[in-house]
Structure formats: structure tokens, C-alpha cells
Amino acid sequence: MGYKGWSDFRSDTVTRPTERMRKAMSDAEVGDDLFGEDPTVNRLQEKAAELLGKEAALFVPSGTMGNTIAMKLVASEGRQVLLEEKCHILLYEGGNLARIADAMAQPLPSLRGEIPLERLREALPSSLKTPLLPVCAVALETTHNYWGGHPLSQGYIEEVGRFARESRLHLHMDGARLFNAAAALGKDPLLYAAPCDSLMVCLSKGLAAPVGSLLLGNRAFIQEARKVRRWLGGGMRQVGVLAAAGIVALDEMRGRLVEDHRRARRLAEKVRNLPDLRVNPEETETNFVMVETPDGGAERLVEFLSSKRVLALPFTSRKVRFVTHKDIDDDDIQRAFEALVDAGREGLFPERSTL
Numbered sequence: 220m221g222y223k224g225w226s227d228f229r230s231d232t233v234t235r236p237t238e239r240m241r242k243a244m245s246d247a248e249v250g251d252d253l254f255g256e257d258p259t260v261n262r263l264q265e266k267a268a269e270l271l272g273k274e275a276a277l278f279v280p281s282g283t284m285g286n287t288i289a290m291k292l293v294a295s296e297g298r299q300v301l302l303e304e305k306c307h308i309l310l311y312e313g314g315n316l317a318r319i320a321d322a323m324a325q326p327l328p329s330l331r332g333e334i335p336l337e338r339l340r341e342a343l344p345s346s347l348k349t350p351l352l353p354v355c356a357v358a359l360e361t362t363h364n365y366w367g368g369h370p371l372s373q374g375y376i377e378e379v380g381r382f383a384r385e386s387r388l389h390l391h392m393d394g395a396r397l398f399n400a401a402a403a404l405g406k407d408p409l410l411y412a413a414p415c416d417s418l419m420v421c422l423s424k425g426l427a428a429p430v431g432s433l434l435l436g437n438r439a440f441i442q443e444a445r446k447v448r449r450w451l452g453g454g455m456r457q458v459g460v461l462a463a464a465g466i467v468a469l470d471e472m473r474g475r476l477v478e479d480h481r482r483a484r485r486l487a488e489k490v491r492n493l494p495d496l497r498v499n500p501e502e503t504e505t506n507f508v509m510v511e512t513p514d515g516g517a518e519r520l521v522e523f524l525s526s527k528r529v530l531a532l533p534f535t536s537r538k539v540r541f542v543t544h545k546d547i548d549d550d551d552i553q554r555a556f557e558a559l560v561d562a563g564r565e566g567l568f569p570e571r572s573t574l
Contacts, residue, residue: 228529236428236429267420277448280453290308292443294321298354299352304328333372361393417436427472486556509538
């Protein structure tokens with residue numbers, strides 16, 4: 220159960236590397252990656268490119284850096300990027316789209332992360348308007364963090380891909396949890412990623428590697444990405460000791476993601492009957508469970524859960540996020556549920572009528 224007696228649902232980033240990862244890290248053959256001479260890094264990048272159907276890949280320290288590099292390459296000063304109004308690139312990456320890429324964000328409303336095609340078309344400059352800020356790219360996110368881990372549908376990504384090609388726009392995917400999306404939809408990751416010109420995937424979330432993400436695209440794109448990574452401070456040396464864990468993550472951890480999804484759905488089904496809390500199991504599609512509390516109750520609930528050795532994340536003033544991962548088992552699900560029951564019994568939510 221959990222780690223050192225705690226059930227940690229705050230994020231799938233809290234996972235510890237597996238024993239196979241630790242052994243691979245210990246045995247990794249290394250070289251200087253800035254010279255392109257680390258064989259383990261090269262093997263990871265080649266494996267990822269083949270798996271996702273792209274010409275090349277680049278190992279980067281974080282998903283934020285991967286997305287930032289992509290935006291710097293496809294955007295430029297005085298140009299716009301179309302993206303969803305609650306996406307990670309816009310809300311959680313330090314304003315890098317403006318700070319580093321020198322581009323303007325045009326946030327668009329969505330249906331759980333999927334921007335309607337008509338909204339995308341309306342966002343393009345028309346012949347009736349002076350294109351002072353031309354659009355250069357579209358950025359999507361899957362699974363969508365804000366919208367409870369919603370996986371963008373294959374059909375939707377293909378539609379946006381066609382729109383981008385017709386409009387001569389670059390399509391980038393923030394695919395931090397793309398493998399969760401593919402697993403939930405029963406899709407081959409290669410086909411799922413096919414419409415995208417570039418994409419970023421994380422190794423350190425559901426796949427449980429200790430650190431690292433991958434940026435993928437064509438060879439020319441990745442060649443330029445390597446330069447930007449270096450001046451952002453992401454140049455690494457004998458980093459094969461980390462890439463080795465990434466190889467194990469891609470080889471061994473993708474197949475078990477459905478277990479995390481099953482446990483998340485089980486927790487949602489159990490919580491739905493509690494009078495003080497609200498959750499929609501139908502919207503629990505991957506490894507996120509978004510539990511709604513009465514107004515302002517999220518922080519209070521998280522503090523109470525911690526007293527029961529259950530950790531969760533206050534996502535908004537009303538919502539608490541639970542994320543399942545490889546270090547969460549069925550006993551952890553039961554412990555979390557019992558702690559939520561106790562919260563109601565102890566009168567933690569006297570404003571029940573506000574729901």
C-alpha cells in the first residue's frame with residue numbers, strides 16, 4: 220500500500236522508479252550527450268520516434284521544456300498560437316509562450332479540452348481584417364489536465380490535423396499523458412499521434428520514470444530543438460543513467476496504465492454515493508478523479524485526508540484531484556474512500572445544501 224504508509228494521490232509524478240529501472244540505470248552505458256555520444260540516450264530517442272511514428276526525438280529534462288522548445292520553434296514575435304483556454308501550456312508553464320517564444324496566445328473555449336472546429340476557423344484572420352497578428356500554430360493537450368484527464372478522441376485530432384494542414388499551421392500536441400489517452404481509447408500510440416507535426420510525451424508521469432520527457436518531430440525540427448534545449452539550460456552530459464529508466468518505462472509500463480484507469484473509476488463509483496461530495500464516474504476516463512466539495516471545501520478536505528495518511532491535491536477551491544498510478548493499489552483506493560466517508564461523518568461539510 221502506497222509508500223511508507225502513505226497513500227499519495229497528488230499526482231502520477233510521485234512514483235518511484237521500478238527495480239528494473241534502477242538496475243538499468245546502474246548498468247547504463249553512457250557518453251557525452253551534447254556531442255550526441257550517449258548510446259543509451261540515442262537508443263531511447265530512436266525507440267520513442269519509432270513508437271510514435273516520427274522521424275526523430277529529443278530527450279529533455281521536463282515536459283515544460285519540451286513544450287517551450289516546440290513553441291519557440293514554431294511561433295515567433297507578433298504571431299499567435301491557438302490553444303484551449305485551460306491548457307497546461309497557457310496556465311502552468313510560467314508564461315513561456317510569451318517570455319521565450321515571443322508569441323501571443325489566443326485562448327479558445329472548448330468542450331472538455333476539444334476546441335470546436337468552427338472556433339478554430341473563426342480565429343483565423345479573414346480578408347476583412349488586417350492580419351496584424353497572423354496565426355502560426357495550434358496546440359492541443361491530451362489527456363487534458365484541467366478537464367479531469369479527458370483523452371482527446373482520435374477523430375477530433377484527425378479533424379484538427381486536417382484543419383492545420385489546410386490552413387498551413389503547425390499542430391503541436393502537449394501529450395504529457397498521451398500514453399494514458401491511447402490506452403483509454405484502445406488506440407495504437409503511433410496512429411493516435413500521426414496527425415501532429417510535433418508532440419511532447421512525459422516519461423515521469425504514468426510511466427514512472429524518475430525524470431524526463433521527449434519532444435518529437437521531423438529531423439530538421441529536432442535538429443533545431445537540440446540547439447534551443449542547450450540555450451535553455453537543458454544540455455546534459457552522461458544522461459544515459461536517466462534515459463535507461465525511460466527505455467524501461469516505454470517497454471514495460473505502458474501496458475499497465477489500464478490498471479490505473481480501472482482503480483480511478485472504482486474510486487469514482489464508490490464516492491458518487493457519498494452525500495457530501497460529487498463526482499461523475501462517466502468523466503473518470505483515465506487516471507484522474509475530480510471530487511467536488513461544497514464551496515471552499517477543497518483545502519479543508521485535503522487537510523483532513525492528510526490526517527488519515529491520504530494525500531490529494533486541492534485543484535480549485537471546490538475540487539480535489541486524486542490521481543492513480545503504479546504506486547497506488549486497491550488497498551489505497553479503499554483507504555481513500557474510508558477517509559472520505561470519515562470526513563462526512565465528522566461534519567466536515569456543514570454547507571451540504573450548496574451542492
